[in-house]
Amino acid sequence: MIADIFEILQYDFMVRAFLAGIIVSLIAPLMGFFLVIRKFSLMVDTLAHISLVGVAGSLLFQFNPLFGAMLVSVGAGIAMDRLRSLKNIFSDTVMAIFMSGGLALTLILFSLGNGIGVNMLNYLFGSITTITQSEILLFVILGIIVLITVFLLRKKLFLISYDEDLAVINGMNTKLYNALFMLLVGVTISLAIKAIGALLMGALMIIPVASAMQLGYGMNKTLLYSIIFSLTSVIAGITFSFYLDLPSSAVIVLMLLLFFVSSVLFKRSYA
């Protein structure tokens, strides 16, 4: 497979695809880990669907859809988290309201814009090979910022995710950290939407974490294995999709599922 990858790298668009894929595969499971701990996995799908409002709006008003997706997903993420923290409305109810509202708005923007349908498909199912030179720069800068921030704050984010009450009791500004976390999730989703698509976003952020959790390790090793599964799936998925002429996002998801099934079987064998 290594030789195949070198052959593919003769094409500029594939180099960009690999670079974007590697960045997304590093940051997506990191954010997914904390969402899983919060029992908030479905938020990924909700935010991914809502970010389509930003994509449709950007295509309609002709500015970069990555910024539109980022603006909407960060805003919606912070709003959803605030509603969740009020504790007088169930989290899944909040997500259902936001998801249907987001899709309704997307549909309206979609119907207002003639000819944005083809572009929209790229964001629904992902189109990692169409990432442009200017977009890749954004991927690198934002990806590095997310990586460094999560690395430095991972223990604080872990505490807030599994026991927010203790974080409050010990004097942490949980509102600030939650807002920062939702900002990072929003940025990650807006980058991943072009790579994997809104409809398959949950797979990239959640399946590697679910697979790694089967192995029975603590926080650091679970994070490490999540990234290994995600990175391997993305690199293999892009390579196979190139040679088999299949949609890359779909092949990436199948690779992730392969890891999940293997880890479940591994757990059953050694439990």
Added chain:
Amino acid sequence: MKNNVIISIKNLSFSYNSNKVLDDINIDIERGAYLGLIGPNGGGKSTLLKIILGLLKPDSGRVEFAGGVNPRCSDDCRIGYVPQRISQDYQDLPATVFDIVESGLVAKEEIFKLQKNRNEVINDAIKLAGLKGMENKLIGELSGGQRQKAFVARALASHPQILILDEPFVGVDLSSQDEFYKFLRKLNIEKGLTIIFVSHDIDIISAQAKQIIALNKKIVYTGQAVKVNEKELVDNIYGQKFTHIHHDR
């Protein structure tokens, strides 16, 4: 505030919407107390704990701590907290005993300036909880009693003066409960830790605690634990006539 008092609750009232759950509560908790808080469901036990912990604000009245009104800024009155439903809620958490105990320190740490001897502090807390050698075990692999101890170790890592445990024995078998109570009592006697625990089980409370506060929206009883099993008092706590069937402790 008297010298030997570590928490003083004054004229405290709290309502959820129009439903009053705490009505003019006045309590002084002495330093080194080994205190059980008991009452029926909806009687205000967990609400009172949340107010003491600063998670809820009272409608009226106040909680004062030795050394100030804010427990978060006072070394003299630092609070350690062990949440309820540990056995159920953290079964699948991808965290080792070390991870859990370490998380008791991270809230107060600066991002670029970690506590110098933090590993030593964490390992000391693990050792104190009797979990030495289990540092790398997953929290879900521990028995109910060991899991409770891991969360007590998390609280101990920040060197608290007060330890608050909310329904610590839900889902824990009886033999583990006994061992855990001995461990708590040892912390209370040897470390001088003020310990407050909540339970709805009147037999556990009466057998284990030294002092009792019985709460049913108002204070129904404060005093020695041994008397709390008296039938008239039980009827008062729960607000109606009961046939009280005891279980062995």
